[in-house]
Amino acid sequence: MIRYGQQDINQADIDAVISVLKSVNLTQGPAISAFEQSVLDFTNAKYAVAVNSATSALHIACMALGLGPGDRLWTTPNTFVASANCALYCGAQVDFVDIDPLTYNLCPIKLEEKLIVAKNVGKLPKIVVPVHLTGQPCDMAAIHALGKEYGFKIIEDASHAIGGRYKGEAIGNGRYSDITVFSFHPVKIITTAEGGMALTNDAEVATRLGLLRSHGITRDPALMTTLADGPWYYQQVALGFNYRMTDMQAALGVSQMSRLVEYVKRRHEIAKRYDELLVDLPITLPRQHEDSYSAYHLYVIRLQLDKIAVSHLQVFEALRAKDIMVNLHYIPVHTQPYYQSMGFKQGDYPLAEQYYREAISIPMHPTLTQQEQDFVVECIKEAICL
Template sequence: MIPYAHQDIDENDITAVEEILYSDYLTTGPCGPRFEEALSEITGADYALAVSSCTAALHLSMMALNVGPADKVYAAAVSFAASANCARYVGAQVDFIDVDAAGLISIEHLEQKLKADAAHGTLPKAVIAVDLAGRPVNLAALKRLKEQYGFYVVEDAAHALGASYQGHATGDGAFADLTVLSFHPVKIITTAEGGAVLTNDANIAARIRRLRSHGIEHDPALLEHPDRPGYYYEMQELGFNYRLTDLQSALGLSQLERLDQFLSRRRELASRYLTELKPWEERGLISLPPADQAGQSVSSWHLFQIRVKQGKRDALYQALRGRGIGVQVHYLPIYSHPFYRNLLGEIKLPGAESFSAETLSLPLYPALTDLQFSLCLTQVQSLLDHIFQE
């Protein structure tokens, strides 16, 4: 089976991890801060806090913004469940915002909801917008609405390391208050499990640093008793063990050296899919994701998602899987999962329903060889012809 995504590990990655295994620190050593510095440099964020997963990054983001049981959070309706679960971890109410044709948060629906909630005095404290597939959300519109209605923007960029919006690297903080990344193996770079929070706010960064390590503070400037001996530390609030190990940071640092290479291979394959599948779009059988617009929106192409028309998505999914092409669906609407149905009742948002019913992710990753890519492409083309004839 050719999977829809796969990590790309080389000898340098293996050597980097091996060196840590022979070193003094497997965790909380010098490699973590070096990985964070590299992330800061690449994204332009003032602070990068590496954590054990993007899920942890989202949880800590909610805590650092003081989101709690009295608050409401809006989340994009189509994403991995973690994009909304973080609000529930801190006891906040979740409300879902519909998505547009590309699966990104619908600014139109967001604006409608904000107007209605403003009238009832129930505005959200934060909006979680997802750069689905690596394509940046409409950050300019989010920022405009944030200034008008006073909420925090949390950009879930789990898919989008290396993307850019209006010339700003994802995570540079020009639009969002906090941006979170994932380093799960299917993502742009990997640390096995892993994630990061990016922010330009020093207080938020300090809070996340403390919360990821049990709520423990070592910085003498922040201690109640700065005059005590070196062994002394204070647990100032209830935190977690959400740290990334040095083994993982070493892998992340090594992977970052190939980030440009990874991104350009992803972009090359995406543009080949766009060209080669155009005739099927012209026949109205599928729709293709929007191409990059230099200077406006440049995707990291974590996923290549087509939309299959006329209710044929599942047939194409089965047929491709039957031929060894590991296509996947990203995602069912979060509100359709039993947990959220039990919590919120039946919700159906039209954009999310149609996106989730039609979307199919085709294999796309740097380690996909030209031969494997051609095989995927010809299978997609011939099976599209076949299922639409039936």
């Protein structure tokens, strides 16, 4: 079986986790700050808060920026549901902006068009969440400029994108956003099994993120409303959650970070080879914007259905029948039953819907061998010619 994505665990990773298991701190120990610092060193951001998932990171990011009832969050329909659900967790409303037909990311032109209309009717978003689909960054400079003009905050959902760059700088540095979120799920670039992280350059936002991660509880005298009764004392100063990452996960993350550059380089080698092997087929290959250096979490092909005699489903099933575990990223969020119950409907975001009808994520991970890649390509050729 050839999976579309999978983790790479070596002996150093195993040793790092075992060292924590033999220590006195299985959670809330020194491995957490070490992992946070390793990501800060790579991205050049100022503050990092590790949590138990990217979904948790998105949730507390929204809360840290003050999102609540009566507010609006806009994101792309071409994403996993968590990018939109984080607004609903806060009691806010969700809306979507259609995608760029070349990069498949949130389109800044369509964003501006929608902002003009929203300003006229008094319904501007408080937060916009651009999603770096497949690891390729959105046009953050354009989105940031619109944020300044229309007054919204920006959370970069970079769940696919650690190790990538935008305009020569590491994704996560915070130049064009208020908060950046990473995911460390096993199929992502690096893994902590489950896990996520929120990065920011704002000290106050970082403090709120830290409180929200752990029940809203603090032992910091500067954050307490009264003097401490003794060394045992703590106060709950906000309504937070138990979103903490364990030291075992963080130790794995530190070890994995040592191979991040190597992982992304290998993904680029695989992508380049796919580009060469698939170029003459009736397939649209991923386009890389000149300002981006993708982390290549995914390699998505789009079938040119008007040039082949088989359906999207037939090609997908033919590949699965060969034990190639292709996938589809993503079903547009607004077409999910839960979101349709809120009034969204088919046809609302036609470019995202067209992408969904044509897209297939084919195997992309550092342990993919040349032999496996050749087999994937041959099977794609066979499937298209069914």
